[in-house]
Amino acid sequence: MSQSTIGGNSKALQQGLIVLGLILFGGYLLFDLGLMGVLLEGDKSRLSWLILAIWIAMTGRWLHLLRRIEDTERTLAEDDMARLLNHGWFAADSVLKIGLLGTIIGFILMLAPIGELTSFDAASLQSALAAMSAGMAVALYTTLAGLIANIILRFQFQMLAEAMQKRLIGEAGDA
Numbered sequence: 001m002s003q004s005t006i007g008g009n010s011k012a013l014q015q016g017l018i019v020l021g022l023i024l025f026g027g028y029l030l031f032d033l034g035l036m037g038v039l040l041e042g043d044k045s046r047l048s049w050l051i052l053a054i055w056i057a058m059t060g061r062w063l064h065l066l067r068r069i070e071d072t073e074r075t076l077a078e079d080d081m082a083r084l085l086n087h088g089w090f091a092a093d094s095v096l097k098i099g100l101l102g103t104i105i106g107f108i109l110m111l112a113p114i115g116e117l118t119s120f121d122a123a124s125l126q127s128a129l130a131a132m133s134a135g136m137a138v139a140l141y142t143t144l145a146g147l148i149a150n151i152i153l154r155f156q157f158q159m160l161a162e163a164m165q166k167r168l169i170g171e172a173g174d175a
Helices: 003-032 035-042 047-070 078-115 122-174
Strands: none
Touching: 003 035, 003 047, 003 122, 035 047, 035 122, 047 078, 047 122, 078 122
């Protein structure tokens, strides 16, 4: 194995750790400003928590795979690399779809108070509008969480795909 291949893969892990540090710093800023709490507390369906858990699990897997492709003692077949990458792409698509599911649930929660109206006086309409805003919050927060997690996971796994491709090209050049 050539020295350039080893250095290239180590560079990918270092870049991955820098990217993760920036993501975590951004998350800390959102938490510090109270925006993370607004998002997680405003989502009554708790799907944003599920999206966050999937992102955390897949980020751990992403770091593990970045470290694994750095290991020059282990040979990785192209099929194995593609299979490992597919898990990341599946997770990225899943968080987006969970976010869209939350949008539908939020719209259902938003429209439910309309069916419960018995009179159209000001007090009834005010309580219905308050309940409708909670449903809209679920719809928007889960969509936002799904979109952000999708973008971040796609970026992470694109970095991994490029590092895997460099390793494959390096191994093919050494053969």
